[in-house]
């Protein structure tokens with residue numbers, strides 16, 4: 256079968272790096288395992304309009320991914336595809352998993368896949384393939400025909416049959432053994448068009464960077480986090496399976512740096528230690544790698560971090576979120592400030608670079624609590640402090656709180672990005688003015704301390720990358736009207752197909 260997988264165009268309103276989509280890389284891999292021919296269309300790096308690609312490739316099924324700010328672009332992309340061919344169009348990803356009916360109800364979308372996608376995608380392709388074999392004129396409408404009843408038994412999907420009836424089949428069980436998955440199919444991407452994931456190495460832009468996920472899910476449920484996409488049960492790949500992919504990335508794909516994307520990689524410390532041992536034993540520790548997301552601070556012991564450093568780990572992040580003990584308690588992070596202090600201390604003592612993730616504007620915040628967050632950031636003093644303004648994503652507890660008691664200031668999914676310097680909601684005495692002021696202040700006060708300025712300008716990365724750093728800093732602290740213009744440009748481009 257000819258399978259087309261699409262990452263719809265969505266550029267962040269800052270000059271960010273682009274990276275191949277890992278979820279689509281997995282879907283491409285399971286499709287190839289089935290024997291399908293795969294065309295990966297990443298609109299962020301393609302030159303041709305998607306309509307040309309559809310005409311040329313003539314897909315039998317199309318899968319589009321969508322997180323929240325991307326979902327409207329996914330719909331526009333689906334419309335463009337349908338204007339060329341009435342092929343079954345399937346959407347998946349974090350946003351549609353939480354709000355499946357919204358997308359399933361759209362005429363240009365045929366099926367929504369909720370949650371982890373590989374197993375459901377394979378079964379759906381089998382259904383479409385079988386139906387097409389029996390009917391050479393098969394279209395998307397035939398897939399949704401209530402008489403044909405093709406989709407009833409498939410778990411994990413939502414759709415509307417052509418008689419207008421809404422269907423939400425029960426969830427598909429999570430993949431029990433992640434080692435059974437093939438490695439992500441990076442060869443279907445135009446790899447030379449991606450810049451690196453994060454500047455993990457001093458080579459910066461142009462370094463061959465790959466992502467890896469060694470575990471899926473997270474057993475915690477912080478009130479602000481969109482974890483609903485993955486099952487609550489944390490599942491891990493075996494260290495041996497991780498090693499095999501690591502070898503593949505370094506020896507066959509020439510990885511110069513690796514970003515580990517796990518939500519909580521260190522839930523089982525022994526497993527991580529074993530991975531580190533294997534990387535050392537197999538001489539893979541010369542390739543620097545980073546934890547892109549936070550690892551749990553309560554499980555970041557000094558011996559573990561020292562072993563990881565020896566295995567090539569260059570930088571680790573910790574989700575701190577708030578400097579205020581009551582706020583920290585209220586977001587169910589299940590951690591305290593002394594544990595976080597200790598984790599930063601451990602990381603620095605073994606020579607790791609650190610990133611701290613902080614949130615300004617959590618429900619219940621006051622000027623004092625935000626002040627404590629800024630002070631705590633300065634105290635633990637990571638190499639990189641990332642302050643986000645609280646964005647209530649659908650499916651999170653914060654979203655429910657804001658909807659019930661607050662005033663949501665966002666009315667377009669495309670506004671659900673972090674970088675535009677505008678508060679997303681007001682709640683009680685917490686005004687947008689206060690959140691925006693403290694957010695800007697957080698960046699200014701953290702980065703404009705004399706020792707930080709000195710530290711920044713004496714780093715090699717800074718001088719290699721100084722234009723971009725200034726641009727991002729300028730836009731962060733002094734946001735412009737750029738985002739609106741960017742959205743208009745994107746829409747205009749999409750309408751022109």
Ligand code: B12
Nearest residue numbers: 277278318319320322323347348349368371372481672673
């Ligand atoms: C790496 C990452 C990034 C990277 C790269 C994103 C990318 N293109 O992959 C960067 C740094 C660019 C990024 C940016 C953002 N991210 Co991000 N990111 C992640 C992270 C940590 C890992 C993504 C990943 O590779 N997952 C592993 C793969 C296997 O899972 P997956 O991509 O979800 O795909 C699976 C399923 O979703 C499903 N699926 C997905 N698509 C499709 C399509 C079809 C057809 C089917 C059948 C199935 C299917 O099947 C896949 C395989 O199981 C996730 C957290 C997480 N654990 O997923 C957050 C996450 C996806 N990001 C999130 C957010 C909010 C953002 C930003 C909006 C933040 C911002 N800056 O404003 C931006 C948006 C950027 C953009 N242009 O769209 C949220 C999304 C919430 C939401 N409701 O949309 C997440 C879930 C984090 C969180 N816990 O809150 N992100």
Ligand code: SF4
Nearest residue numbers: 473475476477480518
């Ligand atoms: S913030 Fe981190 S620890 Fe909390 S639920 Fe999300 S991934 Fe898990």
